[in-house]
Amino acid sequence: MEEALVGEKSCRISGCICLNVFRNGGFGLVLDGSEDAERRARSMLDWDVNNGIARRAWAGNSNARFAIQRAQESNSSLKVTMANPVSSQVLNQIVKEYKPKV
Secondary structure (H helix, E strand, O other): OEEEEOOEEEEEEOOEEEEEEOOOOOOOOOOOOOHHHHHHHHHHHHHHHHHHHHHHHHOOOHHHHHHHHHHHHHOOOOOOOOOOOOOHHHHHHHHHHHOOOO
């Protein structure tokens, strides 16, 4: 039997009751209509979008790589360490050479 609550989850296992508390480590931003709040919101949204693009670039997405390079050109304060692509042949050779002998 399983029962879900807001922010909590309780479940019955072999007659025992387990209680797990889930917390979202998310981000909160107060938007009060001030100019400072607008500046913070723009900064946060820009950072959030570029962070997602950078992660996809690191995963090998060529469109994301192009997009994050273009974003860095238009925003001098944005610094993203770009991944260096490696061929499968080179990677396989490295793994073969450094594979622990058991």
